[in-house]
Amino acid sequence: MPELPEVEVVKRSLKKKIQNLRIKKVKINDSNLRYKIKSEEISKLIGKKIKKIERRSKFLIFKIDKKLSMLVHLGMTGKFFFINKNSQKFKTSFYYDMKKKDEKHDRVIFFLQNKQKLIYNDVRKFGFIKFYNPSKYYQNLHFKNLGPEPLSNECNFNYFKKYLKGRNRNIKDVLMDQKCISGLGNIYVNEVLFLSGIKPTRKVSKLNDAELKNILKNIKKVLKNAIRMGGSSIKNFSSDDGKKGIFQQHFKVYGKKGERCSNTDCNTKLVRIVISNRATFFCKNCQK
DNA sequence: TTCTTTGTTCCGGA
DNA sequence: GTCCGGAACAAAGA
Numbered sequence: 466m467p468e469l470p471e472v473e474v475v476k477r478s479l480k481k482k483i484q485n486l487r488i489k490k491v492k493i494n495d496s497n498l499r500y501k502i503k504s505e506e507i508s509k510l511i512g513k514k515i516k517k518i519e520r521r522s523k524f525l526i527f528k529i530d531k532k533l534s535m536l537v538h539l540g541m542t543g544k545f546f547f548i549n550k551n552s553q554k555f556k557t558s559f560y561y562d563m564k565k566k567d568e569k570h571d572r573v574i575f576f577l578q579n580k581q582k583l584i585y586n587d588v589r590k591f592g593f594i595k596f597y598n599p600s601k602y603y604q605n606l607h608f609k610n611l612g613p614e615p616l617s618n619e620c621n622f623n624y625f626k627k628y629l630k631g632r633n634r635n636i637k638d639v640l641m642d643q644k645c646i647s648g649l650g651n652i653y654v655n656e657v658l659f660l661s662g663i664k665p666t667r668k669v670s671k672l673n674d675a676e677l678k679n680i681l682k683n684i685k686k687v688l689k690n691a692i693r694m695g696g697s698s699i700k701n702f703s704s705d706d707g708k709k710g711i712f713q714q715h716f717k718v719y720g721k722k723g724e725r726c727s728n729t730d731c732n733t734k735l736v737r738i739v740i741s742n743r744a745t746f747f748c749k750n751c752q753k
Numbered sequence: 754t755t756c757t758t759t760g761t762t763c764c765g766g767a
Numbered sequence: 768g769t770c771c772g773g774a775a776c777a778a779a780g781a
Contacts, residue, residue, distance in 0.1 A: 497777090498777085541778090587778095589777075590777065590779090631770090634770085634771065742773080742774085
């Protein structure tokens with residue numbers, strides 16, 4: 466699922482492919498994504514250049530001009546494809562299996578200059594495409610409550626400690642909360658807590674400074690590592706060459722219920738519990 | 754048919 | 768007003 470690292474990788478890939486290209490036409494195959502796409506809004510893109518592509522948390526921002534930015538959230542299964550002038554298809558995300566024929570889920574097609582195309586494909590339609598005025602960035606519903614970027618200097622021990630003061634939630638829910646730190650999702654929170662040796666149900670009021678520092682350190686480590694792997698796994702291959710380049714994620718706990726803990730000298734079976742309606746995986750022996 | 758998956762928003766109670 | 772947990776929502780594959 467696209468969390469911060471995946472979205473960052475998509476951003477870097479899109480930047481290489483479509484930055485500074487002009488939009489000639491937009492075809493909406495299905496306007497009913499998470500939010501309805503209004504054709505009068507999307508028509509404002511016609512004739513404009515995609516000047517810059519940025520990421521904030523799990524949101525992609527396509528900067529068009531002073532009054533217009535396009536906001537894209539990939540939801541669970543959102544992804545982009547780029548088709549070049551020789552009709553070669555490129556994926557822009559590493560968690561997607563190119564072998565699957567799912568062109569029926571191509572929701573929006575952006576026709577670019579030189580007969581190039583950008584396709585937004587989304588099987589489950591939990592993603593969305595919206596437009597906003599960048600001068601009102603801080604008032605935007607999606608941005609105004611976001612905590613700091615986890616890889617920024619702003620996301621440091623002092624901030625974390627201050628945020629947690631007076632709170633008594635469990636650590637997993639806090640890390641999932643975008644108001645605390647923005648960009649983490651279920652998968653990476655599970656991994657971070659495993660690496661930190663912290664049980665997901667621990668109350669934040671019971672965590673000491675060393676544990677908090679360790680959690681922060683591991684957040685940065687896990688995200689950086691995932692971006693690095695994602696970045697290096699993006700191969701420019703065409704759809705009929707889909708076998709190679711499929712990136713194998715290797716998580717230590719996520720989705721591994723019943724498997725043995727990977728820590729040296731620990732052979733404990735990993736367990737799955739549910740916290741706030743989310744699958745949670747951990748090692749009872751290593752996470753306290 | 755039911756269950757599972759996810760990020761985000763909204764709402765009620767403390 | 769703030770905090771927190773739970774529910775709702777979207778769609779589709781197994």
